[in-house]
Amino acid sequence: MALTESIVKEAAERFGTPLYLYDFDALEERVEALQAAAGPRFTLAYAVKANPSLAVLSFLEGRGLSADVASAGELEAARRAGFPPHKLVSTGPSKCDRDLEALVREGILQIHVEGSDELQVLDSIAAREKKIVTAGLRINPPWGIAEKRTIIGGPGAKKFGFDLESAALELESRDELGHVVIEGFQVFNASNVLDAGLLSENAEHVVELAAELSERFDVFVATIDFGGGLGVPYSDDESPLDLAALSAGLARVARRVASHARLAEARLIFEPGRFLVAPVGLYVTKVLGTKRCMGMNYALVDGGIHHMVRPVLLGTPHRARVVGDPGRERVPVGIAGPLCTSLDVLHPETLLPEPRRGDLIAFENAGAYGYTESMPLFLSHEWAAEVGYRQGRLESLRRPPRVSEILDAQRMPFD
Ligand SMILES: Cc1ncc(COP(=O)(O)O)c(C=O)c1O
Known part of the structure; x- marks a missing residue:
């Protein structure tokens, strides 16, 4: 069973948002395709840094x-x-x-x-x-x-x-x-x-x-x-x-x-690295609110560049979609997160079915240089969950550290 939009919704309900969701069935297909293309003469050494x-x-x-x-x-x-x-x-x-x-x-x-x-x-x-x-x-x-x-x-x-x-x-x-x-x-x-x-x-x-x-x-x-x-x-x-x-x-x-x-x-x-894992990952966020400012539509989501910095680091927006297309009229939307900086824009402008509070917005190609190439400490929001999908099963892959645990590791020696 392929990773469907209803499975993405189920993952968001069960594990909360924002979350990284990796499709291991798709990963298997990409590995096999690349192994076949490279042939037996080449060794494939996965670049761990990608994910x-x-x-x-x-x-x-x-x-x-x-x-x-x-x-x-x-x-x-x-x-x-x-x-x-x-x-x-x-x-x-x-x-x-x-x-x-x-x-x-x-x-x-x-x-x-x-x-x-x-x-x-x-x-x-x-x-x-x-x-x-x-x-x-x-x-x-x-x-x-x-x-x-x-x-x-x-x-x-x-x-x-x-x-x-x-x-x-x-x-x-x-x-x-x-x-x-x-x-x-x-x-x-x-x-x-x-x-x-x-x-x-x-x-x-x-x-x-x-x-x-x-x-x-x-x-x-x-x-x-x-x-x-x-x-x-x-x-x-x-x-x-x-x-x-x-x-x-x-x-x-x-x-x-x-x-x-x-x-x-x-x-x-x-x-x-990227070739194997980027396309098998989604970064899934939830719309907390929408607004219109000087003619521009914004969807404000619960994720941001503290979890996925790549779009602004490289000036490369990742394709975004409203999960389970609600069939509304498509409008240009900027998608922005909770950080107190105008840099925190996951997509500067994309056409989406007019987003509403509660919708899920998923960013594609998030499986490489996503979770780890981020800056989760900025503004002390909770870290994203990491979830895997394989043959009809959803499994948590990591219990992210809670902000309170990160605070516990600090000392205040200078009164
Ligand atoms: C030494 C080395 N090998 C492999 C990779 C993986 O590259 P890519 O994700 O483009 O396949 C990197 C990425 O920076 C690297 O530095």
Whole structure:
């Protein structure tokens, strides 16, 4: 049974609003579709940051995915959800010592290093832990895919990875590392890409770069990692990623790798986040009141950018709908939340059946960079619930901390 509007209403009644609702049947379909498109030659390592719900992680682990973690906290989440260390990779700029220590102790498959100091610290931590660590260099090449909205950065200077000159220096002097073996490369330079041709061309360039660096510096290449970047449409004028075209492009990439003696054994990794989870999530709010101000209609809802900051952070409204279309005349509406700032607008203007108090308004594509990419402390409203739907069943996934519990954790030492 698919997730219907009446199930969304039932979830709102049972668990209250605002809430995040994830459709695990749809998640399963997306995983299977992407696994089929990528083919057996590619490892899919789910980017935990997109949605670190333990229920999501364990579901994906159960379907054979690996995972990419960006911190000690994400590592703990992935391990609790059942991912074994050998199915984990890690990338993240500005990793602190605690992050690196945790990654070294767990003995994950590969740590992608993003800078020279990080490499030195990793080496000394590995020495202290008496371990040999396999690392990949994250490379920021001079080429890349231009992003529609800056998330990772596209081509050019950015905080991520080594430029080619600095990578060359590290590779030349790598014998000085006592406990880190560099045996892989990662390039992730653009996010939310909807053009399958650009994604596979980019992957081909990454393969050529890995081959070039491997030859020039005599590096054994155990992994080539293409990061994330598989996009989803947020607005009506965007089309979904063409998985058939992606599949054909990736088959070309796999053939190129197979034909290259130095790369033939390399594990090829994609780290999809958004593509898998964004479309399976709804952020469901309730209309508390409506008003008209200087000719503009507003629906004031019980949720806001404290739970879903992405629309204002990136200037990308998520498609919104009144749950169970009440069949009223459609009017232009701005949808705004309870925070005392004009930034708290979940949608600046969209056409909706004229909303009324008590209606539910659901925001689509909320499964990625939603619940966690938010600022729930601002104005001390209660946190949103997280609920899962699977084969006719609705289940609570998380008991959000109550505001009173967060207050309990504070002290007032200065009278
Ligand atoms: C290293 C890394 N891998 C994968 C991802 C996931 O990207 P996406 O959600 O675009 O698939 C990110 C996102 O920022 C990332 O930083």
